[in-house]
Amino acid sequence: MERKLLAYEEKNTWIDRLCGVTKLIFFLCWSVTSMMTYDTRVLIIMLVLSLVIFKISRTRWDQVGSVFKFILFFLIINIIAIYLFSPAEGVKIYGTETILCGSGRYALRAEQLFYEANIILKYFTVVPSIFIFIVTTNPSEFAASMNRVGISYNAGYAVAIALRYIPDIQADFRKIRNAQMARGIEMSRKGKLVDRIKSTTAIIFPLVFSSMGRIDTISTAMELRSFGKNKKRTWYMARPLKRNDYLVIAFSVLFMIIALVVTYADGSRFYNPFI
Amino acid sequence: MKDCIIEFVNFTFKYRTQIDPTLHDIDLKIYKGEKVLIVGPSGSGKSTLSNCINGLIPHIYTGELEGDVLIKGKSIQETSLFDLSCTVGTVLQDTDGQFIGLTVAEDIAFALENDCVPQDEMIKRVDEIAGIVEVGDHLKSSPGELSGGQKQRVSMAGVMVRDVDILLFDEPLANLDPATGKRAIALIDRIHRETNTTVVIIEHRLEDALFCDADRIILVEDGRIAADMTPDELMGTDVLIRAGVREPLYVSALKAAGITIRPEDEAGQIDTLHVDNYAEEVRTWFHRQPQPPVPEYGEEVLSVEHLSFSYDQSRKVLDDISLNVRRGEMMAIVGKNGAGKTTLSNLICGFLNPDSGQIRLNGSDISPLSIKERGEHIGLVMQNPNQMISKSMIYDEVALGLIVRGVPEDEIRERVNKVLRICGLYPYRNWPISALSFGQKKRVTIAAILILEPEIMILDEPTAGQDYHHYTEIMEFVKDINEKSGTTLIMITHDMHLMLEYTNRAVVIADGHLLADSTPASILTDDRVSDKAYLKRTSLYDLARACGIDDADGFTEAFISYERTHSRGH
Numbered sequence: 001m002e003r004k005l006l007a008y009e010e011k012n013t014w015i016d017r018l019c020g021v022t023k024l025i026f027f028l029c030w031s032v033t034s035m036m037t038y039d040t041r042v043l044i045i046m047l048v049l050s051l052v053i054f055k056i057s058r059t060r061w062d063q064v065g066s067v068f069k070f071i072l073f074f075l076i077i078n079i080i081a082i083y084l085f086s087p088a089e090g091v092k093i094y095g096t097e098t099i100l101c102g103s104g105r106y107a108l109r110a111e112q113l114f115y116e117a118n119i120i121l122k123y124f125t126v127v128p129s130i131f132i133f134i135v136t137t138n139p140s141e142f143a144a145s146m147n148r149v150g151i152s153y154n155a156g157y158a159v160a161i162a163l164r165y166i167p168d169i170q171a172d173f174r175k176i177r178n179a180q181m182a183r184g185i186e187m188s189r190k191g192k193l194v195d196r197i198k199s200t201t202a203i204i205f206p207l208v209f210s211s212m213g214r215i216d217t218i219s220t221a222m223e224l225r226s227f228g229k230n231k232k233r234t235w236y237m238a239r240p241l242k243r244n245d246y247l248v249i250a251f252s253v254l255f256m257i258i259a260l261v262v263t264y265a266d267g268s269r270f271y272n273p274f275i
Numbered sequence: 276m277k278d279c280i281i282e283f284v285n286f287t288f289k290y291r292t293q294i295d296p297t298l299h300d301i302d303l304k305i306y307k308g309e310k311v312l313i314v315g316p317s318g319s320g321k322s323t324l325s326n327c328i329n330g331l332i333p334h335i336y337t338g339e340l341e342g343d344v345l346i347k348g349k350s351i352q353e354t355s356l357f358d359l360s361c362t363v364g365t366v367l368q369d370t371d372g373q374f375i376g377l378t379v380a381e382d383i384a385f386a387l388e389n390d391c392v393p394q395d396e397m398i399k400r401v402d403e404i405a406g407i408v409e410v411g412d413h414l415k416s417s418p419g420e421l422s423g424g425q426k427q428r429v430s431m432a433g434v435m436v437r438d439v440d441i442l443l444f445d446e447p448l449a450n451l452d453p454a455t456g457k458r459a460i461a462l463i464d465r466i467h468r469e470t471n472t473t474v475v476i477i478e479h480r481l482e483d484a485l486f487c488d489a490d491r492i493i494l495v496e497d498g499r500i501a502a503d504m505t506p507d508e509l510m511g512t513d514v515l516i517r518a519g520v521r522e523p524l525y526v527s528a529l530k531a532a533g534i535t536i537r538p539e540d541e542a543g544q545i546d547t548l549h550v551d552n553y554a555e556e557v558r559t560w561f562h563r564q565p566q567p568p569v570p571e572y573g574e575e576v577l578s579v580e581h582l583s584f585s586y587d588q589s590r591k592v593l594d595d596i597s598l599n600v601r602r603g604e605m606m607a608i609v610g611k612n613g614a615g616k617t618t619l620s621n622l623i624c625g626f627l628n629p630d631s632g633q634i635r636l637n638g639s640d641i642s643p644l645s646i647k648e649r650g651e652h653i654g655l656v657m658q659n660p661n662q663m664i665s666k667s668m669i670y671d672e673v674a675l676g677l678i679v680r681g682v683p684e685d686e687i688r689e690r691v692n693k694v695l696r697i698c699g700l701y702p703y704r705n706w707p708i709s710a711l712s713f714g715q716k717k718r719v720t721i722a723a724i725l726i727l728e729p730e731i732m733i734l735d736e737p738t739a740g741q742d743y744h745h746y747t748e749i750m751e752f753v754k755d756i757n758e759k760s761g762t763t764l765i766m767i768t769h770d771m772h773l774m775l776e777y778t779n780r781a782v783v784i785a786d787g788h789l790l791a792d793s794t795p796a797s798i799l800t801d802d803r804v805s806d807k808a809y810l811k812r813t814s815l816y817d818l819a820r821a822c823g824i825d826d827a828d829g830f831t832e833a834f835i836s837y838e839r840t841h842s843r844g845h
Binding site: 140220223 | 329331335356357360361365367369371372373374375376377378380381384385386387388389390391392393394397398401418419433434621624625626646647649650651653654655657659661662663664665675676679680723724727
């Protein structure tokens with residue numbers, strides 16, 4: 001069948017056995033830290049840890065590969081754009097100017113290279129943690145975890161239902177596309193771009209209408225089984241926090257604090273090797 | 276005195292968006308522990324009746340109501356939907372759509388979660404209920420991994436988990452193949468007997484629903500109760516036919532033989548029928564019937580040779596399938612869900628490519644043809660018309676296939692008008708599609724394929740979910756197309772009536788193998804074949820045997836042929 005992209009797969013590593021909420025907290029702390037800091041030392045430590053965790057989680061390349069390439073594409077655009085629009089950003093930040101080659105506005109400066117290297121590092125520290133969170137967290141636990149960190153269960157359930165319906169809607173999409181292709185509507189790469197855009201409406205309309213029917217049924221089914229009766233609800237898949245969970249949560253918070261303290265110790269969030 | 280658990284008192288209901296009431300002056304009592312079947316054609320108001328029992332009316336679907344409905348003595352207007360749902364458990368028709376949880380266990384636990392039941396208690400309760408409906412081995416499975424029958428069991432468990440007093444089934448058979456449907460009815464019967472729950476089943480497939488005995492049948496027609504009697508009494512009347520509900524086939528056959536059925540003959544089920552009184556008359560009738568005409572067809576138009584296919588190397592979805600289709604034929608491809616019927620049609624249309632084997636159209640291999648090119652010879656009509664319609668006007672939808680092929684405008688107009696006339700849609704040509712009924716939409720999708728003048732048309736479950744009236748309307752239309760345009764028709768179905776009444780040949784696929792290729796009558800009287808293909812032996816076979824007719828196959832064909840020439844559709 002179809003390859004499952006970014007899908008949960010049980011691998012029974014200790015990361016798998018952690019609660020969804022633990023992984024959510026780790027992911028949040030990790031992302032916040034990575035977003036805040038430009039301290040190269042912190043970023044390098046995070047990068048190494050990310051790779052180690054990625055290895056431990058036994059995430060396979062084909063689970064995440066094409067999404068990774070997609071992100072890489074944006075990273076490259078981002079890097080080029082920064083250079084085009086602000087080729088001396090690094091000079092502003094680090095206060096020195098070391099021209100390596102060229103001259104004028106687009107001269108290649110060591111500071112700029114270092115600054116952009118930091119941005120690349122930031123991407124590479126966050127991306128593996130996103131992948132790990134998604135492919136090691138049982139979708140059933142998403143809603144329960146979100147509810148635990150204080151998000152209303154209505155919102156949590158909306159996410160769970162969306163996940164539940166992705167395969168069904170994908171199957172609908174394939175069926176509709178096939179039938180429309182048989183009627184002669186060109187969807188393959190052979191067609192002209194304009195035609196292809198036009199022909200997608202031939203799929204979108206039927207898909208939207210058949211999905212509306214689904215929404216109707218599911219909301220009736222939920223209503224008839226008392227969804228929304230109480231302010232709170234319990235969760236069949238909820239798991240109690242165990243020793244490892246507390247350890248990971250403690251580590252996440254502690255790491256965030258230490259990393260931020262180290263970063264801001266000299267009053268700037270940039271680590272400056274040029275002075 | 277029995278306790279009355281559901282009571283309609285002089286009840287009238289009008290939906291807010293409609294001009295006329297859907298239900299008129301309903302007086303109905305259902306007692307505790309009863310098993311009641313509510314039948315009626317689409318639009319008769321039977322679904323509205325069920326929505327009053329579970330409280331969707333008046334709590335979700337609002338409208339004007341007179342009189343009252345009492346559930347366990349309390350008015351539905353004064354009881355909240357949440358409280359009602361603890362008394363009435365509803366299993367909806369759509370087996371896929373009502374699955375809420377990501378796994379079986381979570382889906383069963385859903386109501387308990389909302390009731391804030393502690394987790395350890397919940398796990399115990401889910402295990403217990405899953406055992407009762409026999410899905411205990413699938414607790415961790417996701418809905419995509421389950422068969423239609425299993426999904427329905429999970430839905431049942433999901434409402435039974437709360438110890439409801441009333442179980443309400445909304446067309447439980449609609450999405451199931453005949454054998455699975457039979458098992459579902461047997462399971463409902465077992466739960467009814469073991470738990471003494473009141474069971475209300477809304478269904479229009481009466482014969483299948485009566486596989487297990489029911490205490491009463493309530494016939495709804497035009498928003499009123501047209502009959503309220505035991506199955507045995509009902510079979511002697513002609514109210515079903517008049518209301519547009521299909522009688523069990525053996526009952527129709529008895530009536531065709533000129534027999535008057537009396538309540539004491541217990542005709543509610545074929546097993547209880549006192550057939551001895553009638554055997555002689557049935558035999559006489561059978562011997563009087565003319566030999567059914569043997570239809571003649573043209574040359575071979577499509578041939579499938581040694582076709583095999585698998586998604587991955589491990590399991591073959593289709594294994595060495597060979598069959599021939601002759602021009603002008605109406606044939607059926609049957610088999611249970613997941614047997615490979617749809618895969619076969621996908622291979623023929625070119626959506627998938629075979630691992631080995633060949634498909635020939637008019638003698639030449641079609642593997643070099645693209646999907647679009649094949650579409651000009653072989654048209655596919657999907658099960659749900661909403662999955663095909665992409666324009667808002669009928670004319671545009673039908674013309675689409677020609678527009679994308681760059682046909683000149685004058686020619687398009689001419690051809691569209693011609694097809695619309697054939698399909699009986701010409702008067703509506705400038706109507707928006709949204710104003711059409713399901714059956715009319717189906718016509719539009721068929722017209723949109725017919726415009727390409729395909730030699731072969733594949734119809735995927737053309738009548739799924741339709742009542743007798745709409746079924747007849749669609750199938751008579753399809754038959755008419757076949758006769759007028761000579762288009763060869765292949766129907767993928769698990770509707771046994773359809774294959775018996777409208778096809779002359781059926782190909783049975785089971786677990787990827789071609790199991791049989793024969794007349795529908797002989798397939799539906801062959802236990803070995805119908806068991807493997809999840810079909811159900813037709814009751815005509817049992818009737819023939821019970822009457823001492825050895826040629827059950829011939830009897831079945833004789834009756835179908837009699838039906839075709841008499842009283843079609845009314």
